Amino acid sequence: MSARAARWRLLVALAPLVAVLAALAAGAIFIAGIGERPLEIYALLFREALGTGYGLGQTLFRATPLLFTGLAVALGFRAGLFNIGVEGQMVLGGFAAALVGAYVPLPGVALALAALAAAALAGGAWGALPGALKARFGAHEVINTIMLNFIAFSIVSYAGRTLFENATVRTREIAPAAELPRLETMLPALHGSPVNLTLPIALLLALATGVLLFRTRLGYELRAVGLNAPAAEYGGIAIGRTQALAMTLSGALAGLGGTNFVLGYKHYFELGFSGGAGFIGIAVALLGRNHPLGVIVAALFFGALSYGGLVVNQRVPRELVEVLEALVILFAISAQPLLERAARRWS
Amino acid sequence: MIAALLFLAAALRISVPYALAAMGSAVSERGGVICIALEGLMLTGALGYTLGAYATGDPWLGVGAAVLAGALVAWLHAEVTVRFRADQITSGLGINLLAAGLTRFVLVRVFHSSSNSPRVPGLPEIPLGALGRLPGLGALLASPLVLATIALVVVVQFLLFRSVFGLRLRAIGERPEAAATLGLPVTRYRIAGVLCCGVLAALGGAWLASEQHSFTDGMTGGRGYIALAAMIVGKWNPAGAAAACLLFGAAEALQIVLQGSAFPSELLQALPYLVTMLALAGFIGRATAPRAIGVPYDPEEA
Numbered sequence: 001m002s003a004r005a006a007r008w009r010l011l012v013a014l015a016p017l018v019a020v021l022a023a024l025a026a027g028a029i030f031i032a033g034i035g036e037r038p039l040e041i042y043a044l045l046f047r048e049a050l051g052t053g054y055g056l057g058q059t060l061f062r063a064t065p066l067l068f069t070g071l072a073v074a075l076g077f078r079a080g081l082f083n084i085g086v087e088g089q090m091v092l093g094g095f096a097a098a099l100v101g102a103y104v105p106l107p108g109v110a111l112a113l114a115a116l117a118a119a120a121l122a123g124g125a126w127g128a129l130p131g132a133l134k135a136r137f138g139a140h141e142v143i144n145t146i147m148l149n150f151i152a153f154s155i156v157s158y159a160g161r162t163l164f165e166n167a168t169v170r171t172r173e174i175a176p177a178a179e180l181p182r183l184e185t186m187l188p189a190l191h192g193s194p195v196n197l198t199l200p201i202a203l204l205l206a207l208a209t210g211v212l213l214f215r216t217r218l219g220y221e222l223r224a225v226g227l228n229a230p231a232a233e234y235g236g237i238a239i240g241r242t243q244a245l246a247m248t249l250s251g252a253l254a255g256l257g258g259t260n261f262v263l264g265y266k267h268y269f270e271l272g273f274s275g276g277a278g279f280i281g282i283a284v285a286l287l288g289r290n291h292p293l294g295v296i297v298a299a300l301f302f303g304a305l306s307y308g309g310l311v312v313n314q315r316v317p318r319e320l321v322e323v324l325e326a327l328v329i330l331f332a333i334s335a336q337p338l339l340e341r342a343a344r345r346w347s
Numbered sequence: 348m349i350a351a352l353l354f355l356a357a358a359l360r361i362s363v364p365y366a367l368a369a370m371g372s373a374v375s376e377r378g379g380v381i382c383i384a385l386e387g388l389m390l391t392g393a394l395g396y397t398l399g400a401y402a403t404g405d406p407w408l409g410v411g412a413a414v415l416a417g418a419l420v421a422w423l424h425a426e427v428t429v430r431f432r433a434d435q436i437t438s439g440l441g442i443n444l445l446a447a448g449l450t451r452f453v454l455v456r457v458f459h460s461s462s463n464s465p466r467v468p469g470l471p472e473i474p475l476g477a478l479g480r481l482p483g484l485g486a487l488l489a490s491p492l493v494l495a496t497i498a499l500v501v502v503v504q505f506l507l508f509r510s511v512f513g514l515r516l517r518a519i520g521e522r523p524e525a526a527a528t529l530g531l532p533v534t535r536y537r538i539a540g541v542l543c544c545g546v547l548a549a550l551g552g553a554w555l556a557s558e559q560h561s562f563t564d565g566m567t568g569g570r571g572y573i574a575l576a577a578m579i580v581g582k583w584n585p586a587g588a589a590a591a592c593l594l595f596g597a598a599e600a601l602q603i604v605l606q607g608s609a610f611p612s613e614l615l616q617a618l619p620y621l622v623t624m625l626a627l628a629g630f631i632g633r634a635t636a637p638r639a640i641g642v643p644y645d646p647e648e649a
Contacts, residue, residue, distance in 0.1 A: 034456060
C-alpha cells in the first residue's frame with residue numbers, strides 16, 4: 001500500500017472525528033448568528049462539563065443511559081439489525097424496575113438485583129418481539145421497532161391509570177433497598193452530582209459486550225450474520241435465531257438504561273424520563289463505530305454536550321445541543337462514504 | 348344520521364395531515380429512498396407556516412413558507428442519502444432530531460418562548476352558501492386544505508401510476524441500474540421524489556399550525572410516524588395510504604367520542620401501530636416495499 005493510500009485509510013478511520021468537528025463548525029455559525037462568540041461558548045461548555053468535579057459528575061450521569069442505549073444499538077448493528085426501538089425498550093425497562101422496586105418484598109441487595117433483572121427482562125422481551133417477527137415472517141425490524149416504541153408508551157400510560165400517584169405521571173417511590181447509591185458517597189470530588197452505581201454497571205456491560213462480540217462463538221456468529229448473512233448461513237449459522245438473540249440482548253441493554261433514572265436518581269418512574277436517550281443512542285453507536293470502547297468515548301462526548309448545553313443556556317439556547325447532536329449524525333453518515341470514495345479514488 | 352356525519356367529518360379532518368405526509372413518503376419510497384423523516388418535515392412545515400403567517404399576516408404566504416421550509420429540509424435528506432449515499436434510515440432519524448432542535452431553537456430566539464408562538468391567522472374558509480350549513484361536512488368542505496388533500500390523493504395517484512414521471516420513478520425504485528441503462532438520471536429523479544415528500548409532509552404540518560393558529564413545541568406529536576405506518580399499510584400506494592389514514596383518523600375520532608368512558612383509549616391509540624405490525628407480518632395481505640428501497644445507487648458500481 002502506498003503512503004498516500006495509507007493516509008487516506010487513516011482519514012476514513014477518523015471519519016467520526018471529522019463529523020464532530022464539522023458539526024461544531026456548523027454550530028459555530030448558529031452561535032455567531034445570534035451574536036455570541038463561538039469559541040468562547042464552546043470553551044465555557046466543555047470547561048464546565050469536564051473541568052470541575054461536580055460538572056464531571058453531571059456529565060457522567062448524563063452519559064450513563066447513553067452508554068446503555070449506545071451499546072444496545074451497536075450490538076444490533078453488528079448483527080446487521082437497526083434497533084430503533086431502544087427508546088421504548090428503555091421506557092419499559094425503567095417502568096419494570098420501578099414496579100419491582102416499589103412492590104416486591106425482598107430484603108437488601110436482593111431487591112436491587114431483582115429490579116435490575118426486571119429492567120433487563122422487560123427491555124429484552126420488547127427487543128425479542130421484533131427479532132422473532134423478523135426471523136419468522138421476515139418483517140423489517142426498523143418499522144416494527146418504531147411501532148413498538150409507541151405501543152410501549154401506550155402500555156405505560158394505560159398501566160399508569162392505576163399505578164401512578166394521584167394527579168401525577170409518576171409511580172410510587174421504590175423501597176430504599178432497591179436504590180443504587182450515588183458515587184459521591186465514595187468519591188467526594190463528585191459532590192452534589194447525581195452520577196450513581198449505574199455507571200460502573202454500564203462500564204462492566206461495555207466490557208462484557210466487547211468480550212461477547214470479539215471473544216465468543218456467539219459474537220462471531222453475530223458479526224458474521226451482520227457482515228454477510230448468506231455466507232454465514234452457508235457456513236452453518238442459523239440467521240433467524242442469531243438475529244432474534246441479538247435483538248433480545250440489545251433490548252435487555254436498553255432496558256437496563258432505564259435504571260439510571262429510576263434506581264439511581266429519582267427513585268421512581270416518571271413519564272418522559274428518558275429524554276430521548278434511546279434516539280441519541282443511535283448517534284452514540286454511530287460515532288463509536290459500534291465498538292464498546294468507541295461507545296464509551298461517544299457517550300462521554302454527548303453527556304458533556306448535554307450538561308454543557310444547560311450551562312451556556314443563559315447565552316445560547318440549550319436547544320443548540322439538540323441541533324449539534326443531529327448534525328453529528330448527518331455528518332457522520334455522510335463523511336464515511338465520502339471519505340471512503342475519496343480513498344478508493346486516490347489509492 | 349347527523350351523529351354519523353359528524354363522526355365522519357371528524358375522522359376526515361384528523362386524517363388530513365396524515366394523508367398528506369403518507370402520500371409524500373409513498374412518492375419518495377417508490378423512487379427508492381426511505382423517508383422516515385416525516386415527523387421532522389411536518390414539524391418544519393408547521394413552523395414555516397407560523398413564521399410566514401406571523402411575518403406577513405397572510406395565511407397563504409404561510410403555506411408558501413411551509414412548502415419552502417419542507418422542501419429545504421427534504422433537500423438535505425436527499426443530498427445526504429442520494430448524493431452522499433449515506434444510510435437512509437439514519438439520515439431520516441437525524442433529520443427528525445434536527446427539526447425538533449431547530450424548531451425549538453427558532454421558537455426561543457424569535458418568539459422568546461420555549462413552548463408556543465403567538466396566535467397567527469388560520470386559512471380562510473371557502474364560502475359555500477347552503478352547502479356550508481350541512482352539519483359537520485359543511486365546515487369540512489369549506490376548508491381549502493381538506494379539499495386540496497382530496498384532490499391531491501387523485502393527483503399523486505395519477506402522477507405515480509399514470510404519468511411518465513411516475514413510471515420512471517418507480518422503475519428507479521425497483522431497478523436503478525436498468526433505469527440508468529435506459530438513460531434515466533437516477534440521482535435527479537430520486538431527489539425529486541424526496542422533494543415531493545418534503546412538500547407534501549410540510550403541507551400536513553401547515554394544516555396543523557393553521558388549525559390551532561400557532562406553533563407549539565413538538566406539536567406533531569408522533570403524527571409523522573403514524574403517517575409512515577399508514578403508507579406501509581397502504582402498500583406504498585398514495586390512495587391506499589390515504590385510506591389507511593382515514594382508518595387511523597376514525598380510531599382517533601373514536602377516542603374523543605369515548606373520552607371519559609371506561610374503554611381504554613390507549614388501545615385505540617396503539618391501533619395504528621398494531622395494524623401496521625400485522626400488515627408487515629403478512630396477516631393483512633403482503634406489504635412489499637419497492638425492491639431497491641434503502642439501497643444507494645452508485646453509478647461506479649453499476
